[in-house]
Amino acid sequence: MTPQQRMLSVCFLLVSVTCRTYGSGVVQPFKGLGYYVRSNCPFTLTRFTHNRVEYDITIRRGDSGLLVQVEITMNKVRTVLQNGSILVEKKSVSLPYDHTYQHIFQYGIYTRLRSSLLPLSVTWHSVPGGIDSLWVELEQELSTDMTGLCGKCNVTGQQLIRGSALTDDTCQTRDPVSVPNPVCEHFFSYTLGCLQSSRLHYFQLCHKNIYGNENSEHIGCAFFREIALCKKQ
Known part of the structure; x- marks a missing residue:
């Protein structure tokens, strides 16, 4: 194994198996701490070739x-x-749905799409008005050409945001606002x-997640539900 291959192997080992976006x-990228994006613009969540x-x-x-729109393209099937x-x-x-390249089915309170070409699945939780949490789970090492908000090795959250935004003149990305909230304080105790x-x-x-969404039960609950899963990870 060459030095470059060893470096890539270490990179793969540090990558988590799951990327999540919620609230x-x-x-929560494959590697590192979570970050926040306040935007109604389209973004690449993850993109790679295998x-x-x-x-x-x-x-x-x-x-x-x-989330009001999610597009999943696998082997040109959209x-x-x-x-x-x-x-x-x-x-x-309708569910369950079986296709040559993917299967879509109910997974408890979630819906899951599983690729038949790669150990990859996309799982989401639907609520009135959209989707409040979505996971991308990977079960094997992938190419280093990966891009998107889910990240790759040695890239910060701000770099991921800038590099993952898709062109759209009708949308806006705002700076996140962090205002103390008693619900957060109580939960994190x-x-x-x-x-x-x-x-x-x-x-x-x-x-940041709850600011401006104090009256939305789905935004807050999605965040608390995901944090509560930390003991299982």
């Missing part, structure tokens, strides 16, 4: 903060999640053992 714009097959997942949030519907190649499908040294970081993310 009004929190992104065995000459292209995978591309894009997301867009509405003014409510919820699946769109929008308005509570699932469209495969522009045709609405119970998370000392779970988050350990990263507690303050996610405490601040909680404020």
Whole structure:
């Protein structure tokens, strides 16, 4: 193994198996701490090539903060999640749905799309008005050509945001606002053992997530639900 190959192997080992986006714009990349994106612009969540097959997942949030459109393209097959519907190649499908390249089915309170070409799945939780959490799970090492908000080795959250935004003149990306919120303070008083040294970081993310969405039960609940899963990760 060459020095470059060894370096790439270390990079792969450091990458988490799951990227998550939830609430009004929190992104937990494959590697490193989560960060926040306050935008109604379209973004590449993750994009890569494996065995000459292209995978591309894009997301867009509405003014409510919820995801209102998700596009998943695997081997040129395009699946769109929008308005509570699932469209495969522009045709609405019902569940369970089986295709040569992918399977879509209910997964408890979630819906899951699983690729038959690669150990990859996309899982989401639908609520009135959109999707409040979405996960991309990978079960094997991937090419270093990966781009998108989910990240790659040695790239910061701000670099990922700048490099993942898709052109759209009708949208806007704003600076996040962190205003203390008593709900966040109460919740994080119970998370000392779970988050350990990263507690303050996610405490601040909680404020950014809930700002402007104080009356939305889905935005806050999605954040707390994901943080509560930390003991299982």
